[in-house]
Amino acid sequence: MAHTFEELLAKQRAADEAHTRVLELRDAYGPPTQEGGWNEPQRETYETAWRAWRDLDRDLGQTVTEYAKAERTTRAEVEAELRRTLPDPEVQWHRREG
Template identity: 60%
Template sequence: MAHTFEELVEKQRAAQAARARVQEMRDSLGAPAHEPWTEFQTDTYETAWRAWRDLARDAQAALNEYAKDEDLDRAEVEADVQRAAGGTSGPTAP
């Protein structure tokens, strides 16, 4: 499936939003080693974490495909996508 640069940016933003949700949950719940989470909290956190992981994986796969199809340097494409998505540099995968 061919991807456009705009689609890559959308995928990156979705992964960033999912990551922010996971971090928000972790910040509000605290580390499970300090105060045990309820089963509901654990399930909710794990679901959010899996969503982040899946979105980040899909974004990376699309980025790889785009760079290959366009014969571009993958690292440069990733940096451009990160800038356009308004995120920080570095890996998005969990």
């Protein structure tokens, strides 16, 4: 199946939003190993958010690989172009927190 760069951007945005949600939850809940730890609703919420991010990221990776192959380029080049367009949420989060 042929993919467009716009499709890749949409998938990257969705994965980034899910990643940001995981970062927000981790920040709000604190480390799971802290005294008292997370309660069950927190654990379930975090695990659900983490699974959503993982699944979206896996789907993105497969799509990037297919796109790179169709465009006769490398996956790394496609990923770099995506990151030039959309900044990495982990980097943005650390800048915000710093």
